[in-house]
Amino acid sequence: MDRTDIGLLGLAASGILVGVALAISIWRRLGLERSLLWACLRALVQLLLVGSALRLIVDEDDPLVWSFVWLVVMIAFAGYTTWRRARDVPAVLPLSLLAYAASAAVTLGVLFGFHVYELEGRTIVPLAGMVVGNSLSATVLVSRRLFAAAGDHRNEIEGRLALGLSAAEAFRPDLRESLRTALVPQIESTKAVGIVFLPGAMVGLILAGVDPADAVRVQVSVMYLVLGSVATTTAVMSLGIARQLFTGAQQLRRFPGSGDGPG
Amino acid sequence: MRGVTGPALFELREVVAGPADAPILRGLTVDIPCRGITALAGPSGAGKSTLLRLLNRLDDPVSGVIMWDGRPIAEWDPRALRRRVAMVFQRPPLFDGTVFDNLRVACPDLVSPGAEAILARVGLSPTLLDRTATDLSGGEAQRMSIARALLTEPSVLLADEPTASLDGASRITIEQLARSIADDGVPVVWVSHDTEQLRRIADHVLVLIDGDVAAFGTLSELDRHPDPLVRDLVGTR
Numbered sequence: 001m002d003r004t005d006i007g008l009l010g011l012a013a014s015g016i017l018v019g020v021a022l023a024i025s026i027w028r029r030l031g032l033e034r035s036l037l038w039a040c041l042r043a044l045v046q047l048l049l050v051g052s053a054l055r056l057i058v059d060e061d062d063p064l065v066w067s068f069v070w071l072v073v074m075i076a077f078a079g080y081t082t083w084r085r086a087r088d089v090p091a092v093l094p095l096s097l098l099a100y101a102a103s104a105a106v107t108l109g110v111l112f113g114f115h116v117y118e119l120e121g122r123t124i125v126p127l128a129g130m131v132v133g134n135s136l137s138a139t140v141l142v143s144r145r146l147f148a149a150a151g152d153h154r155n156e157i158e159g160r161l162a163l164g165l166s167a168a169e170a171f172r173p174d175l176r177e178s179l180r181t182a183l184v185p186q187i188e189s190t191k192a193v194g195i196v197f198l199p200g201a202m203v204g205l206i207l208a209g210v211d212p213a214d215a216v217r218v219q220v221s222v223m224y225l226v227l228g229s230v231a232t233t234t235a236v237m238s239l240g241i242a243r244q245l246f247t248g249a250q251q252l253r254r255f256p257g258s259g260d261g262p263g
Numbered sequence: 264m265r266g267v268t269g270p271a272l273f274e275l276r277e278v279v280a281g282p283a284d285a286p287i288l289r290g291l292t293v294d295i296p297c298r299g300i301t302a303l304a305g306p307s308g309a310g311k312s313t314l315l316r317l318l319n320r321l322d323d324p325v326s327g328v329i330m331w332d333g334r335p336i337a338e339w340d341p342r343a344l345r346r347r348v349a350m351v352f353q354r355p356p357l358f359d360g361t362v363f364d365n366l367r368v369a370c371p372d373l374v375s376p377g378a379e380a381i382l383a384r385v386g387l388s389p390t391l392l393d394r395t396a397t398d399l400s401g402g403e404a405q406r407m408s409i410a411r412a413l414l415t416e417p418s419v420l421l422a423d424e425p426t427a428s429l430d431g432a433s434r435i436t437i438e439q440l441a442r443s444i445a446d447d448g449v450p451v452v453w454v455s456h457d458t459e460q461l462r463r464i465a466d467h468v469l470v471l472i473d474g475d476v477a478a479f480g481t482l483s484e485l486d487r488h489p490d491p492l493v494r495d496l497v498g499t500r
Contacts (some may be wrong), residue, residue, distance in 0.1 A: 158321055159356025159408075163369045164346035164415055173359065250341045251321055 015040075041131060058122040067124040073098045078132045078139075086143040090244040096139055099236040103229045104131050110228070118219055127225065134226040135233035138182040142234045145181060146241045149174035149253060157252050167246035175238055182234045186227055193223060272297035272419060272450060273318055273490055278327035280313050281474075287313045287323060289474040295452060297419070299466030300445045303454045304496050309471040311454045315421050318452065319350040332418070349417035353424040355408035357396040362387075362407055365396045369414040385410040385440055402433025409440060413449075422453045426460065438464050458498030470496050 004256040006014070018040050025032040068158055075097060082096040108127060111118075117123040126262065153174055160170035201222050205215035246251055273295040281287030287310040288340040295301055295318075316322045317329055320341050322392060329336045336344055358365050366381065367373050379389035385406040391399070405425055412420060422441065426434040441464060445451045455461050461468060461482075468485055470478040470493050478485055478493045486499045 155352065155354055156356040156358060159352060160358070160368060161321060162319055162345055162350040162352075163411065164342045165368070166342060247323075249320060249323065249337075251323070 019257040023134040029041075031210050051138065051146055054125060057125065058120075062121055064119070064121060064124070067121040070125050071128045073114060074128060074132045075104065079137050081136060082139055082143065085140045086147070089147045089241060090145045090253075091240070092143055094239040095237055096143070098134050098240065099139060099233045100135065102236045103232040104128055106232050107131050107229045109137065111221070111225060127222075130222055130226055134186075135229050138186065138230045139233050139237050142178050142182040142238050143241060146174065146238055146245070147255070149178060150245045150255070154252060161250055161252065167250045167252075168242070170250075170252075171242050171245065175242055179234055179238055183231060186230045190223055190227055193219075272331070272452075274328075274330040274332075275314075276328045277338065278314075278317065278324045278329060280317055280324040280327075281310070283325050287474050288317075288324070288392050290327070291471075291475055293469060293479060295469065296467060297450050298445075300451045300453055300464050301467045301469060302461050302465035303452065303471065304456075304458075304461055304470050305471035305477070306496070307456070308315065310474040311471055312423050314471070315350070315423050315452065315454055319421055320344055321350075329473050346415040347413055347418045348421060349412035349419070350421040350423065351405070351408050351412050351425050353427050355404045355425075357399070357404060360395050360396065361392065362396055362399070363392045364489060365407060366411055366414060369411045375421060381410045381414055382407075384413065386436060389477050400433075401429050402436060405429065405433070405437055406440065409437070411430060411446075414446070420449055420451045424454050424456065427456065434460070458496070468497050472496075 018036070021036055022033055024030070025036060055071075056062065057070060078100050079093055079097040083093040086092050108124070108131065111127060112119045112123075117127065150171075157170050157174070161167070199219050199222075202212075202215045202219035205218060206212055210218075245255075247253060275293050276294075278288055278291040279286045280291075287308070291310070293315070302316060303310055313322070317324055317474050318331070318336075320336055320339075324339070331339070331344070331348065341419075358368055363373075363375075363383075366378050370377075375392070378392055382389055382391060387406050387410065388404060391403065391407075396404070396407065409425075420441075422431075425441075426437050429437065437459055438460065441451045441453060445466075453464065455464075465482060467479070467481055469476065470485070472492065477490065477496075478488050482497060485493060485497045488494055488497075488499075
């Protein structure tokens with residue numbers, strides 16, 4: 001058997017581990033059997049579908065345009081998910097689409113521009129997936145935090161405005177805090193990598209038979225990619241939201257759901 | 264301190280403000296004079312705080328015109344306007360850091376002697392400069408916020424129930440401070456619920472009821488007002 005091919009039998013055998021999880025759920029009466037089974041099945045079907053679709057576009061003979069179409073679909077889906085999880089936030093859909101697109105342009109621009117990876121279907125789609133997928137939760141977090149801060153800290157923000165500060169200056173402490181909250185977990189996990197856990201991409205490559213030294217180089221570039229994309233997405237998102245929160249006359253708008261009523 | 268040139272401080276004409284479907288101010292027309300302390304009185308929800316926020320342009324009216332110093336306030340750069348029309352709040356906003364850091368939000372170039380002088384102006388000890396702002400007592404915090412507002416060298420000071428959450432002694436200290444600021448030529452517009460306080464501080468009283476002007480005048484004029492509700496709101500005995 002090829003090292004990279006675990007075969008259907010292998011896949012079925014790895015399912016034993018799902019059985020272990022199921023057994024624990026039944027034994028401790030966690031009531032999670034249904035959702036466990038559903039999650040595992042869904043993951044299997046989704047990945048099989050993605051795998052077949054990827055197969056269609058990673059072939060060297062296929063035009064790159066399909067990879068970019070895939071990228072656009074990913075960004076659209078991420079924008080939709082962000083909107084669904086933070087729909088109170090003003091203009092969250094256009095802003096998140098812009099943020100993911102900007103992040104993809106910056107990070108992929110660097111990776112392909114400097115020929116870290118060759119520009120081909122095999123690289124565009126997985127790398128873009130890392131950009132969008134890893135930025136998603138940080139983007140939702142930063143959106144919700146900023147919106148909440150505008151309600152919770154209205155007194156302080158208006159206090160600064162009343163002293164003649166601009167909206168950008170008045171909101172700067174909240175912006176900084178929200179961005180820090182979104183970035184710190186990413187920085188922490190970047191620090192812990194290799195000591196506390198071995199990242200998925202590296203594990204996958206080693207299991208697929210790649211030399212660990214090569215796997216490490218790929219992993220490091222992916223990690224930096226994720227860090228850069230989270231930073232870019234959250235920065236674009238937070239600056240965009242900050243603009244939505246204030247009027248042209250440097251007034252903090254009121255929004256239903258931001259936790260403040262009319263004064 | 265910079266003065267204003269026009270005869271009236273604020274001229275309001277047909278001002279409607281608040282949510283468009285349920286306005287709080289309903290066509291207010293009044294001149295607020297540019298001397299002494301003008302108190303805004305009236306029952307809860309009458310629109311006192313709403314009016315004050317319009318003067319500092321934290322909110323805009325739905326319709327109508329507000330003139331300040333002879334020009335519609337919408338024509339002023341909001342930042343420049345706010346530095347001349349300073350505002351202090353019921354809950355003084357305390358920013359991160361020390362008292363000195365808080366003062367420097369209003370005046371980034373501030374150095375120690377200037378900071379000590381402005382604290383002395385509001386009756387606070389210069390030793391408080393290094394104190395974390397959130398450790399100040401309620402009265403100290405409000406005086407610090409007034410000091411911070413004065414650093415912008417305003418032409419007028421707006422105060423939105425600045426003593427509502429303070430004890431009796433602190434209340435009197437802030438009132439005396441407002442009087443000395445007004446005597447120094449910076450008129451004060453003060454929102455108050457407290458009729459006793461009104462009688463201690465007000466040179467003029469603007470009584471608002473249901474989002475419109477019910478009465479305007481000195482205390483002795485309003486004590487003779489025909490409407491018993493107005494006399495009640497200004498604490499006529």
